[in-house]
Each structure stands twice: as structure tokens, then as C-alpha cells.
Amino acid sequence: MQTDLIFDFGMHVGQDTAFYLKKGFRVVAVEANPALAERARLRFARAVAQGRLVIEARGVAASAGEADFHVNTADTAWSSFHAEIGGRGAGASLVRVPTVTAIELFQTHGVPYFMKIDIEGSDHLPLQALRKTSDRPRYVSVENGGPELRALLCELGYDRFKWVNQRDVPRQRLPFPAREGRWTFHRFAYGASGAFGEEAPGPWLALSEVEAVIDAHGAGEDFDASRDGWGDLHARLGAG
Numbered sequence: 001m002q003t004d005l006i007f008d009f010g011m012h013v014g015q016d017t018a019f020y021l022k023k024g025f026r027v028v029a030v031e032a033n034p035a036l037a038e039r040a041r042l043r044f045a046r047a048v049a050q051g052r053l054v055i056e057a058r059g060v061a062a063s064a065g066e067a068d069f070h071v072n073t074a075d076t077a078w079s080s081f082h083a084e085i086g087g088r089g090a091g092a093s094l095v096r097v098p099t100v101t102a103i104e105l106f107q108t109h110g111v112p113y114f115m116k117i118d119i120e121g122s123d124h125l126p127l128q129a130l131r132k133t134s135d136r137p138r139y140v141s142v143e144n145g146g147p148e149l150r151a152l153l154c155e156l157g158y159d160r161f162k163w164v165n166q167r168d169v170p171r172q173r174l175p176f177p178a179r180e181g182r183w184t185f186h187r188f189a190y191g192a193s194g195a196f197g198e199e200a201p202g203p204w205l206a207l208s209e210v211e212a213v214i215d216a217h218g219a220g221e222d223f224d225a226s227r228d229g230w231g232d233l234h235a236r237l238g239a240g
Contacts, residue, residue, distance in 0.1 A: 001135050002026075002110040009060060009102075009126050010118035012077055014040045015192040017053065023181030026052050028109045032059030032069050032097050032119075033079055054109065060125050061099035069097045077191065080120035102129035111135040114180075114196050117142040118232075127152045138237050139197040145214070145233025150207065158235035160204035163213045166230050169194035172201060193232055200234045 006020045011029035013036060020027045021044070031037045037057035047053035059081060061067055070086025071093050072078040080086035102125050111130075115137040117123045123142050127149065130136055136157060142149055145163065153161075169188045172195050176183055179198035188194050195201065205213070210233070217231065 001113060001137065003113045003138075005110055005112040007105070007109075007112040007115045007126070007137075009116060010120075011040060011055070012036060012118070012191075014043060015189055016116055017044065019186055019188070019192065020181075021047050021052060022184040022186060023178075025113070025181055028054045028056060028105065028112070030056045030058065030060060030105065030119075032057075032081070032099075033071055033076060034095060034097060035071075036076065056100065056105065058098045058100040060102050060105075060119055060122055062101065062125065064100050064104060065098070066096055067099050069095045071095055078120060080122070082121035085121045102126040103132050106130075106133060106135075112137050114139040115141075116193050116196065118193065124149060124152060127156065130156050136237050139234065141193060141196060141200075141232045141234045143232055144230060149233070150211070153233075153235045154207060157238050159207070159238035160236040161207060161210035162200050162202045162204060162234040163210050163217070163231045164194060164200055164202065164234060165217070166191075166194075166232060168201075175199060196234065197236075204236060 004026050006025045006027050008017050008027055008029040011017050011031040017027050017029045034057060037055055040055055044053050059069055067081055070080055070083055072086050073092060074090035078086060078088050086092045106129060111133060115126060117126050169192055170190050172188055174186060174195060
């Protein structure tokens with residue numbers, strides 16, 4: 001594990017990548033949407049030139065090659081290799097993009113200290129790739145964190161969890177002194193993943209405890225994620 005490295009699987013518009021760079025980490029940012037990857041190259045040109053940022057303009061898939069990527073026309077955050085996800089709402093346009101496996105990225109850049117995963121419909125792939133290496137990130141966050149992802153995290157040795165409502169991320173405030181990387185003043189925009197590791201809000205919980213939190217959040221016939229928020233599941237690797 002490289003303690004100064006973060007993987008941003010699903011860079012999107014670069015909100016999280018910008019935060020990780022401010023915290024003093026090196027970043028490998030993975031983005032399938034070629035237009036967003038090109039914008040990021042311009043926005044983060046200095047960090048790229050300094051070797052602090054590598055932008056992988058490829059989609060994570062089960063095998064390397066090429067695949068159709070569905071770029072959502074209403075919200076690019078919904079874009080996906082899966083038509084039913086990428087085509088939500090107003091539909092999507094198709095773009096042929098190169099693909100790479102997560103294990104190839106780990107072999108090229110190393111296993112990171114923290115790994116953020118938000119790649120619509122493919123969140124399981126970076127976690128499954130960790131089966132092929134004895135090394136593990138100390139911390140992981142994954143959007144929603146459904147039952148299959150929770151089971152996979154436990155299989156990989158993660159045994160403490162936090163569930164963070166993304167609706168509340170813009171209200172997060174970073175602790176001083178810093179618990180991760182260097183301290184920086186930062187305000188999170190809506191849609192950002194927020195603080196990570198020991199700076200993520202709330203106590204670390206056992207699996208059964210965090211599952212109760214997740215179930216309670218989604219309970220009720222009138223639940224609406226656009227109003228009530230959706231979550232990121234944060235996981236910490238066990239000592240053993």
C-alpha cells in the first residue's frame with residue numbers, strides 16, 4: 001500500500017480529485033467520459049506536470065479493450081456502461097471508449113491508501129480486483145454500498161463501517177489538526193464525496209450496526225433519494 005496515494009474511481013468533474021490534491025496526496029483519477037477527462041487535463045495541468053496526478057481516461061471493465069459508454073444527457077454523473085443506468089431520465093448518447101481492468105491499474109500505479117468508488121453499475125469491479133493481490137487500501141468508500149458490496153468488503157477484511165448521507169456533505173467541516181493528510185480549508189460542493197478515512201463523520205460501526213442505519217434510512221413508502229439523500233459506505237480495513 002502506498003500511503004500517499006488515492007484512487008478516484010469515477011472522477012466525473014473532479015471535485016474529489018481537487019480535494020485529495022489539496023490534502024497533499026498523489027491521485028490516480030479514472031474517468032470514462034472522454035470530454036470530462038479532457039477538461040480535467042486542462043484544469044489540473046499543473047498537478048499532472050508535477051507528477052501528483054495521473055488521469056486515466058478509460059473505463060473500468062471486466063476486461064481491457066473497448067466498450068460503449070452511455071453518456072447521460074441530463075446528468076453526466078449517471079453515465080454508465082450499463083444502458084439502463086446511463087439512459088435514466090432524458091436518455092444518453094453513445095461513446096466508444098477504451099477500457100481497463102482495475103487490477104491493471106493497481107499493477108501500474110500501486111495499491112492506494114484510500115480508494116473512492118463511484119462508477120455507476122460497476123462499483124464491484126475495483127473491489128473484486130483486490131482478490132488478486134494481498135495488498136489492500138486502508139480505507140474504501142463506495143456509493144450506496146448494497147448487500148453484495150458489503151459482503152465483498154467483509155470478504156476482503158474490512159470490518160468497520162460508516163454510512164454517510166451525501167445530502168449532508170456540503171455541511172461537513174474538516175477537523176483541526178488533520179487526521180488524514182495535511183489540513184486544508186475546504187468547502188464541499190453538492191455531489192462531492194466529502195471527507196474520508198478518519199475524517200469521515202460519525203463513529204466506526206460493526207457491519208450489523210451500519211446495516212441497521214442503511215435500512216432505517218430507506219424505510220418508509222414515501223422515501224425519495226432526491227429529497228432524503230443517498231449514501232456512501234465507508235469501510236476500514238481490520239487490524240488482522
